[in-house]
Amino acid sequence: MYNQAKYGSVDVITGDYLAEVxxxxxxxxxxxxxxxxxxxxxxxxxxxxxEIIDxxxxxxxxxGGGLNPRGLAEKTYDMxxxxxxxxxxxxxxxxxLLPRADKILDNIRNGQVKHFDSANPQVKCDKFTTSFLDHPDEMPIVxxxxYLGYRAIKKGLNEGADIIICGRVSDASPVIGAAAWWHNWSEDNFDALAGALIGGHLIECSTYVTGANFAGFFKYDIKELLNLGLPIVEIDAKxxxxxxxxxxxxxxxxxDTVKCQLLYELQGLIYLNSDVKxxxxxxxxxxxxxxxxxxxGTKGYPPPPTTKLAVFYRGGYQCEILLNAIGYAxxxxxxxxxxxxxxKLGEWGLTSSFDTLDFQRVGVPKEDPDSQLSATTYLRIFAQARDINVLRKLAAAWAFNGMAHFAGMCAxxxxxxxxxxxxxxxYSAIIAQEELEEAVDIFDGPSKxxxxxxxxxxxxxSLPLExxxxxxxxxxxxxxxxGPTVMRPLGDIALARSGDKGANVNIGLFVQTAxxxxxxxxxxxxxxxxxxxGKDWKDWYFIERVEIPHIYAVHYVIYGPLGRGVSSSKLLDALGKGFAEFIRAVHVPIPTKFLSLQ
Incomplete structure (x- = not known):
């Protein structure tokens, strides 16, 4: 924040501090x-x-107000x-909406509050997605x-506020609010609002558009990628x-950095906000x-009558055991x-007591290794259960065979x-916007x-979603x-970015020429x-595919890989950020004429 204020001329500083988890x-x-x-x-x-803001x-x-925007606003007022x-x-x-947790539970049960992916009958959810509904005392909502929009932000700016502390507004809402206030856009100027939504999306993730999490980073000197400055978006009246x-x-x-960030955590061709589509x-x-x-080139349309609702609950307990193997066999x-x-777990009758028990083999030892570390890979035993004592038995099952281990085991x-x-x-859900009490609270008197x-x-x-x-x-x-092809990594021709969308992973890939x-x-x-x-595909997953032709991009959403989402995913890559780099590493037959252009 200080660097953005100090090192040049800016009108508004926005900040996105929140992740769902x-x-x-x-x-x-x-x-x-x-x-x-x-x-x-x-x-x-x-x-x-x-001082420099003033x-x-x-x-x-x-x-950054998170769960207590008034608390941070009061601290700021005092400073x-x-x-x-x-x-x-x-x-x-x-x-x-935590004070309404009981009502939310009832409305999920009766279908008034639907799962975020419920509109597509071909999408299957993880088998534990609604388990908290059956065990509300054991798995309470926390x-x-x-996700709120820009309207309260704009109202606060119109009323003379200089600093606005928000709770869970959507990531791009501060940017939309700033642009709508600056240009005095009406609520139905949907093309302009949609453009600002994309502008906000491009700068919401810290340095992701200035060189971080960038698939093409290898073309740059390491020194250029140290201490990255944060991005700025200039938004015009259109x-x-x-x-x-x-x-x-x-x-x-x-x-390329902009295209990568544009493709990050999309749901397809339509990017949703509670104020604009x-x-x-x-x-x-x-x-x-x-x-x-x-x-x-962004087009805007009226928003849906609903907005996203992120519900978190106590899922139970989890643990993991990390073991190393060296080299041969x-x-x-x-x-x-x-x-x-x-x-051993089977002998004790515990196998069915685990919600998740996964044995994940991470890495492949280097052939003809030049160091012991290059010959080392690891096994990640990941487990979840509602009963903490079941998980304690996992450690006991491993320890029972502790001195009967394979050759060279270490940890x-x-x-x-x-x-x-x-x-x-x-639990990712949608809720009617008319049920919300979105407001701005202004300290404009002699006290807070x-x-x-x-x-x-x-x-x-608003318009219903299609x-x-x-x-x-x-x-x-x-x-x-x-013409002729050669088997090469897909990344030799395509850049990409991926991320999490609830239980799902998105990935956008693009090339350079027509x-x-x-x-x-x-x-x-x-x-x-x-x-x-490859082996990561499961038959119950579902894929959506679209194209963004002017940037030569294909975009996919793969429904299902993250289970119930980031906070409880069994995957090592729980945020889906590594998925694109995995796909780019897979060898495919690429025309040799394209490789000569790289």
Missing amino acids: NIAENAEAMAKSAHPGWIPTALDGLQQSL EKRIKVIIN IAERKLKLKVAYVDGDN SANA GDSVVTKHEALNGIVTA ADISGIRVAEQAKNRVHVT TEKKWDLQEAQVRS SLDMRTMQPKPYLGY GNPRRISVGPPKK PRANYETENPVSIGQF EQWEWFRSFMTRPKMQKLM
């Missing part, structure tokens, strides 16, 4: 009086930056008063937060954007100059280890991961005791027309993605 974890700690509810680093940024008259809009600055503080609330950064700060902003099928991305990328070693543990002497710890389950509250109500216009697009390419061309696109769109079918996933 950190709200839930903070809720548990807050209930024990062990956490303030707001995000400590948000306070830290304000503490460092208030001097430059910069507006600040952040969702401003103590430093004798001229800044007005407000906070946005109405997202926290947090329930609806909602079109230029993505850039402060010249004095490190990092890279290119068409953005259609990105015609989006265009073009470099204007060094570290300046122009983004146009590794697969047989892991076969033996898994058989030993499963056999860290720190075995704390074996100890069961509680985990949170996630009685803020002025202004409710904004639901959107004035089914998500899902199609193969129109008029595919013959793959053979591109001719490559003709091959790529015809090659990258739904069955091809299934094949690329």
Whole structure:
């Protein structure tokens, strides 16, 4: 925050501090009086930056209020008063529905509150997705937060607020609110609002658009990727954007970094917010100059009458055991280890007592290794159960065979991961916006005791959601027309990014030229993605596929791999961020004529 204020001219600083899981974890700690509810680093940024924010008259809009936006707003009010600055503080609330947990449970049971993926009958959910409904005392809801939009933010800015602390507004809502206030957009200026939504999406993830989490990073010197500066988006009156950064700060902003971030955590061609529906099928991305990328072509439509609702509950307990094998006959070693543990649990009649018991083989030893570490791989035994004593028996089953281990078994002497710890389950839902009490509360009097509250109500216009697009390419061309091929990693021709969408993983991949696109769109079918996933594909998964032609991109959503979502996923890559790099590493027949262009 301080660097964004100091190193150049900006009108508004926005900040996205929230992930779905950190709200839930903070809720548990807050209930024990062990956490303030707001995000400590948000306070830290304000503490460092208030003087320069006051001097430059910069507006600040952040969702770092988390579960307690009023608490952080009051702390900010006190700091401003103590430093004798001229800044007005407000906070946005109405997202926290935990006081209505019992009603939410009833409405999930009776179908009034539906699962986020319920509209598609072909999508199957993890078998434990609704287990908390059957055990409400054992698996109580710990947090329930609806995703709010920009309207309360804009109202606060119109009323003179300089710093607005939000709870669970959507990641891009601070940017939409700032742009709508600056340009005085009406609620039905959907094209402009949609453009701002995409602008917010491009800068919401810290340095993801200035060089972080970037598939093409290997083309740059390591020094260019250290201490990355955060991005800036310039939004014009039509909602079109230029993505850039402060010249004095490190990092890279290119068409490729922007495309990668654009494709991150999408649900397809329609990007949803509680205020607008953005259609990105015609989006265009073009470099204007060094570290300046122009983004146009987003179309906007009225929002749905619903918004996302993230429900977290106590799922039970989980633990993991990490073991190493060295070199020779590794697969047989892991076969033996898994058989030993499963056999003992079976003797004790406990196998069916686990919700999850997974033996994950991580890595492949280097052939003809040049060090012991290069010959080392590990096994991750991951388990979940509602009964903590069941998990304790997992460690006992392993220890029973502790001195009957395979040749060369080793592990860290720190075995704390074996100890069961509680985990949170996630239920992604949708809720009617008319049920929310979204409001901005403004401290505009001589004290913080009685803020002025202004409710904004639901959107004035909404449209029901249509089914998500899902199609193969129109008029595919013959793959053979591109000449000789060679088996190479897909990443030799395509950049990509992936991420989590509840229980699902999204991935967007793109190429660089029109001719490559003709091959790529015809090659990258739904069955091809299934094949690329190899042993990770499960028959109950479902794939959606769309194209974004002007940026030469194919986008997929794979429904199911993350189970109940990040907080309870058994996957090592629980956030789905590594999925794209896995797919890019798989060898496919690439036309040699394209490889010569790399």
